[in-house]
Amino acid sequence: MEKARPLADITELEACADRAWASCSPDDWLEAFAAHPRVGESSGSRWLQQERSCMAVAASEVLDALAKANRAYEAKFGYTFIICATGKTAVELLDLLEQRLHNPHETEIRNAAEQQRLILRLRLRKLLSE
Numbered sequence: 001m002e003k004a005r006p007l008a009d010i011t012e013l014e015a016c017a018d019r020a021w022a023s024c025s026p027d028d029w030l031e032a033f034a035a036h037p038r039v040g041e042s043s044g045s046r047w048l049q050q051e052r053s054c055m056a057v058a059a060s061e062v063l064d065a066l067a068k069a070n071r072a073y074e075a076k077f078g079y080t081f082i083i084c085a086t087g088k089t090a091v092e093l094l095d096l097l098e099q100r101l102h103n104p105h106e107t108e109i110r111n112a113a114e115q116q117r118l119i120l121r122l123r124l125r126k127l128l129s130e
Contacts, residue, residue, distance in 0.1 A: 033079040058090030069097045084118035
């Protein structure tokens with residue numbers, strides 16, 4: 001991305017980031033996923049707390065179910081469940097996690113990579129607005 005500079009605006013920045021992410025291998029994606037905290041767990045990241053603000057008001061049953069589903073997901077796929085949580089409720093996140101548990105491995109790593117791409121775009125916008 002540095003070689004593409006200067007970039008004229010956020011649209012060019014996002015397109016450049018998309019190209020860089022698309023050029024990554026599945027091993028690269030897994031490395032990025034490894035740095036992601038589980039949905040439903042607390043984090044010291046201000047941005048992550050904002051993105052997952054629905055967790056602060058989630059019922060304990062939903063948080064328990066998320067923890068159980070996270071463990072099942074990691075056991076099946078070998079990495080943390082990745083989702084762009086912004087604008088979703090805890091119940092929606094749980095439903096999506098449970099749905100994605102039924103995916104084959106090839107489908108799911110692509111789903112997770114797409115969600116990571118969406119998170120990247122969101123964070124680029126946040127970074128530029130600070």
